[in-house]
Amino acid sequence: MSKSKKKASKEWEPNIVTFCCNWCSYAGADLAGVSRFQYPPNIRIIRVMCSGRVDPTFLLKALKDGADGVLLSGCHIGDCHYISGNEYTDERFKKLHKIIIKQLGIDEKRVRLEWVSASEGKRWSEVVTEFTNQIKKLGPFKKSN
Amino acid sequence: MEGSVLVIGGGIAGIQISLDLTELGFKVYLVEKTPSIGGRMAQLDKTFPTLDCSLCILAPKMVEVFRNPNIELMTYHEVLKVTGDPGNFTATILKKPRYIDEEKCKGCGECAAKCPKIMAPNPFEMNIGKRKSAYIPFPQAVPPIYLIDSEMCLYLTKGVCQVCKKACPADAIDFEQQPQEFDIKVGAVVVATGFEMPAEKLSSRWGYRFKNVVSGLEYERILCASGPFGGHVIRLSDEKEPEVIAFIQCAGSRDLHEDVPFCSSVCCTYTAKQAIITQEHSENSSCYVFRHDIRAYGKNFYEFTQRAQEEYGVIYFQSKISTIEEDPETNDLIIRYEDLKSGEFKVFRANLVVLQSPLVPSKGVKELGAALNIDLDRYNFFQEKSYFEKLSSSRDGVYLCGFCQGPMDIPETVADASGVAAQIADQLSSVKYTQVKEKVFEIAEKQVKLTDEPRIGVMVCHCGINIGNYVDVPKVAEYVKTLPNVVVCEANLYSCSSDSQIRIKELIAEHDLNRFIVASCTPRTHESLFQETCQEAGLNKYLFELVNIRDQCSWVHMTEKEAATEKAIDLIRMHVSKSRLLQPQMEHKIDITHTALVIGGGISGMSAALNTANQGFKTYLVEKEKELGGNLKYLNVLYPVHKNASELLNETKDKVEKNNNIQLFLNAKIESIKGYVGNYDVSILDSDNKVQELKIGTIIVATGGQEHKPDGLFEYNEKNTNVITQMELEQRLNGKDKSWLDGVKRVTIMLCVNARQKKGITYCSNICCATSIKNVKILKELKPDLEIVVLYRDLQMAKKEFEDYYRERRKDAIFLRYDLERLPEIKKKGNKPEKYGIKMFDTNLQDNMEFETDLLVLATPMVPADNLKELAMMLKVPLDKNGFFLEAHVKLRPLDFATDGIFLCGCAQWPKNIQDSIAQANGAAGRASRFLSADKITTSGLVAAVIPEKCIGCGKCVDVCPYNAISLTEEIMEFEDISMTIKKSSINSALCKGCGTCAATCPVGAISVKHYDFNQINTMIDSYLLEKIETREDA
Known part of the structure; x- marks a missing residue:
């Protein structure tokens, strides 16, 4: 916390749309804050009650709008506050990933599904850091637009 | 009988009791x-932590207390006397003059601004800061009204001035006010008067008389x-940042030569906290802690003290202080101490010394x-009725809670507060709901139509420095003002304070707002507060x-102010976009089953079941073993009162078995749990292997814990009969046959076996030290001629009773101290009779010791019960990293799960002793x-709804709904001359929990999820990515 890292001013920074379920991942992200686990500032979290709410079209829309990466996070399988919502998320996401992303020619590394629980503040910061670095490596999704 | 309760003391204990009591159907005078x-x-x-x-x-x-229509808040009042009997007390109350009419005062602060007297010391700032004679104790005070200090006011002392009277726009100043006495009638009384931290007595040896020596609370x-220096760590003599800060633990306590012989129980942990915060606040400082034992009493607190050292570089000295003197030239402090790890006498120079002085009962407890x-x-704490009934005082109908009964931290206080409320609900169960009224919003809800132009108000919070230091709040606020439909945007210090709630209501009224946004902490803790404020202003809470x-911005980007500011701007813009599309929503009421299920029949489970049953609710108690009692069955006597465990067990068991409202399932197993708060369907496999289906309203988890078996450590294995655990010793002591002691001349008890270490079990399980001390006795x-050796690292003797309990045993045993770096070596030396050789380094004596023992007792930590994962999965609740159940919030919701309707207590939450288990239960x-x-439960307005025109009746939503809230209905459609039957799905909003899985499943987008609808989420994505360019240029 002592030394401030000054970023080069014109360096490209990715935009990452993030969906969190209210009960696990959003709480995990809050815990990262409470614990002051630092991570890169590139994500914008959109809170939904359950990861099961996240329609694949939201992910595609984010990419179309110019997001460089999309992260979707919910409760671990078995922990879902709504019993089984995340199982459908998992199923839908796999379909989206395997078929649509590949057909559209988008690098599948840009869209990720993670399970982060309410007690995994540390893990949340690690997941975000790692994903942000990965997107940085991939570079901008759309160079112009 | 009176359905009302007098609560004395408005700290966290009194607040929690009052809130719980109103929910249980009682009126409260606080x-x-x-x-x-x-x-x-x-x-x-x-x-x-x-x-x-x-x-x-x-x-x-x-704020919740302030708004609650069933809490009559009497601040600046005192209780003079209480007469009468339980159920029918009369309390005489004194209302002290504020010299400001509380009905008229709006809390604007004009009186204080104009008040010329500026010299009054401010007790809220521990007299470090100053305040005016006309004042409010602190900005977030509740009620948010001013008063005049009669001892400092120029008019009241000298008859001149009255400037405030002219300044007050509300004409609220009233110098004619006199003290008033009046009576109230109540059914029960709770005392929750807390503690204070006087340091004056620490003047000589501890150096409190020096400027740069402060107490922990100072x-x-x-x-x-929001303190006197705005959070900058400075010392008082020269207002410079101290580089070396020394924290002195146990200053003036735990010593017969001092006034306070007991351990205050919270200082070890808050010292670690203060050191961590200091390191965060000031880059150049280094923190040193002079410690005695580490007594971090509570869940994960020991690890917290380790974190201070490992992650933040705080240095701990195991030491004994001789003197603290001041260097008159520099005002630095010279600490002379004995280093207990090396045995040397040393000198340490600090720029600032913080004395963790004893916490003692508040002034006026005797009166x-x-x-x-x-x-x-x-010790001048209020005496509990008996050791195991710490929530009751010596007088029936008068209850105790929090620090006034004995040292305890906030989670324990909060848990006990709920316990007191429960006991009162038991005592006064026949008069519940006789004196309460329902919350009504004075301003009728404003009709907001889809076609109305959105008028959005935004408040951006500094949260002290929590946001303000890392995000450029004024810049954010300026930007937000430029967004379409934002009518007004203000920044403030604390959005959650009661004056801010008033401001929000003013803004809504002044600007005719139909949406409101607060940018601050997290909706998980504060959304409901602001929603209620909106409701009070006539705005539907879903707007x-x-x-x-x-939590997700300033705290996680503490070194990148520019980026954090940009992120805050993006996030607010996204929510402004969503806000434009928000719609008012309705809430529904659903019926509940008035039954409780308690899982686990140990002392916690039995105590919990007895309470709910005594309140009149049918309670099912499920125990996996053949008998009730849990760990209590295996204990011999209970510390520190030396009551037979079997006596407590039989008393409690008897009450449970005789209670008509309790149905017992012994030797039973929970097969499945389905449903939601108020309406659970639970299947239990009973002792005859028959499945019992129960309808349950609420669930209490009391699954307990078990002793860790240190297999393979320190000669603990099947072959060695004289190396045993503490629990095994209890069982031997409990048995009639004491022949196992015959050949034993020396017993060695080793503490912290496989505990408080970096790998494996990292925590302190709080109860083993006192158990050992008990067994020494x-x-x-x-066997009076038995020689007893205790090998310890720190002695966990927190709480008011235990310091003396331990002190009295010192003569009965030899206490040798070891540390983790040099663990004692234990080798078997002989078989018949068994003999064990112990080689260890005693850090007190700074010498190697070698001796033999006939019996070795290993004190190991408590670990969670087996197979909790399975139960956690059924309940949909989380376990923590050690495998105990994880509560909703470790500080203020220690007994709740995040999921409504499920609660926890006892060792299922964390290792604890019998007293605490009963209180928590x-x-x-x-x-x-x-x-x-409650009669019914109000459901959320956040539900899903089908748009019939779009629905094709495929039924996919029906399959995915976990709550069976969706059904397919048949409709007849008429087309000119043909009529046909079509299927449409429909959602029962009382059963829907609003997860939205159906909406994401629907192939034609025919389901809308209120508050999280397609257009609302899409507009957030658009707003983030498509409107971003402007802000970047802007930023």
Whole structure:
């Protein structure tokens, strides 16, 4: 916390749309804050009650709008506050990933599904850091637009 | 009988009791002698171990008290006497003059601004800061009204001035006010008067007379962002940043030569907290802690003290202080101490010294005790009825809670508060709901139509420095003002304070707003507070949005102010976009089943079941074993009162078995749990292997814990009969046959076996030390010539009873201290009789010791019960990293799960002793019975709904709904001359929990999820990505 890292001013920074379920991942992200686990500032979290709410079209829309990466996070399988919502998320996401992303020619590394629980503040910061670095490596999704 | 309760003391204990009591159907008179509720917790900077901002988690509760129509708040009042009997007390109350009419005062502060007298010391700032004679104790005070200090006011002391009278726009100044006495009738009384931290007696040896020596509570104010120095760590002599800060633990306590012989129980952990915060606040400082034992008493607190050392570089000295003197030239402090790790006498120079002085009962407890006719103990804490009934005082119908009964931390206080509420609900169960009224909003809800132009108000919070230091709040606010439909945007210090709630309502009214946004902490803790404020202003609560710019922004980007500011701007813009599309929503009421299920039949489970049953609710108690009792079955006698465990067990068991409201399932297993709060369907496999289906309203988890078996460590294995665990010793002591002691000349008890270490079990399980001390006494009584050796690292003797308990045993055993770096070596030396050789380094004597022992007792930590994962999965609740159940919030919701309707208590939450288990069980029962006491439960407006025109009746949504809330209905459609039957799905909003899985499943987008609808989420994505360019140029 002592030394401030000054970023080069014109360096490209990715935009990452993030969906969190209210009960696990959003709480995990809050815990990262409470614990002051630092991570890169590139994500914008959109809170939904359950990861099961996240329609694949939201992910595609984010990419179309110019997001460089999309992260979707919910409760671990078995922990879902709504019993089984995340199982459908998992199923839908796999379909989206395997078929649509590949057909559209988008690098599948840009869209990720993670399970982060309410007690995994540390893990949340690690997941975000790692994903942000990965997107940085991939570079901008759309160079112009 | 009276359905009302008098609560004395408005700290966190009194606040929690009052809130719980109203939910259980009682009217509360909350009397606080100072001008505001909040107590000590309001003075704290942050709270351990999560480092939550203390006021941030407290303020919403204070505001809740203020708004609750069933709490009559009497601040600046005192209780003079209480007469009568349980159920029918008469209390005489004194109302002290504020010299400001509380009905008229709007809290604007003009009186204080104009008041010329500026010299009054400010007790809220521990007298470090100053205040005017006309004042409010602190900005977030509840009630948010001013008063005049009669001892300082120029007019009241000298008859001149009255400037405030002219300045007050509300004409509220009233110098004619006189003290008033009046009576109220109540059914029960609770005493929750807390503690204070006087340091004056630490002047000589501990150096409190020097400017740069402060007490722990004074330092708390120095650290606090809203404190006298705005959170800059400075020392008083020269207002410079100290580089070397020394924290002295146990200053003036735990010593017969001092006034305070007991351990204050919370200092070890809050010292670690203060050191961590200091390191965060000031880059150049280094923190040193002079410690005695580490007694971090509570869940994960020991690890927290380790974190301070490992992650933040705080240095701990195991030491004994001789003197603290001042260097007159530099005002530095010279600490002379004995280093207990090396045995050397050393000198240490510090720029600032923080004395963790003892926490003692508040002033006036003797008078209050006399007024209430209740006993004090030898330390001037209020005496509990018996050791195992710590929530009751010596007088029936008068209850105790929090620090006034004995040292305890905030989670324990909060748990006990719920326990007191539960016991009162038991005592006064026949008069529930006789004196309460329902909350009504004075302003009728404003009709907001889809076609109305959105008028959005935004408030951006500094959260002290929590946001303000890392996000450029004024810049954010300026930007937000430029967004379409934003009519007004203001920045403020604390959005959660009661004056801010008033401001929000003013803004809504002044600007005719139909949407409101607060950008602050997290909706998980504060959304409901702001929603209620909106409701009070006539705005449907679903027209409110909270933007998280603290937990998920300022706190996680502390070194990147520019980027954090940009992120905050993006997030608010996204929510403004969503806000434009928000619609008002309706809430529904659903029926509940008025039954409780208690899982686990140990002392916690039995106590919880007894409480809910006594309140009149049918309670099912499920135990996996053949008999009730849990761990209590295996204990011999109970510390520190040396009551036979079997006696307590039989008394409790008897009550459970005779209670008509309790149905017992022994030797039973829970097969499945389905449903939701108020309406659970639980299948139990009973002792005859028959499945029993139960309808349950609420669930209490009391699955207990078990002793860790140290297999393979220190000669503990099947072959060695004389290396045993503490629990095995209990069982031997409990048995009639004591021949196992015959050949034994020396017993060695080793503490912290496989505990408090970096790998494996990292925590301190809090109870083993006292258990060992107890067994020293029992062994000595059984065999007076027995030699007993205790190998310890630190002695966990927190709580008021245990320091003396230990002191009295010192003569009965030889206490040798070891440390983790040099673990004792234990080798078997002989078989018949068994003999063990022990080689160890005693850090007290600084010498190697070698001796033999006949019996070795290993004190190992308590671990969670087996197979909790399976139960956790059924309940959909989380376990923590050690495998205990994880509560909703470790500080203020210690007995709740995040999931409504499920609660926890006892060792399922964390290792604890019998006293705490019983108190906590009552607390969990209290929390649970809030649901059962209500007629119906109000459901959320956040539900899904089908758009019939779009629905194709495929039924996919029906398959995915976990709550069976969706069904397919048949409709007849008429086309000119043909009529056909089509299917449409429909959603029962009472059963829907709003997860939205159906909406994401529907192939044609025919389901809308209220508050999280397609257009609302899409517009957030658009707003983030497509409107971003402008802000970047802007930024």
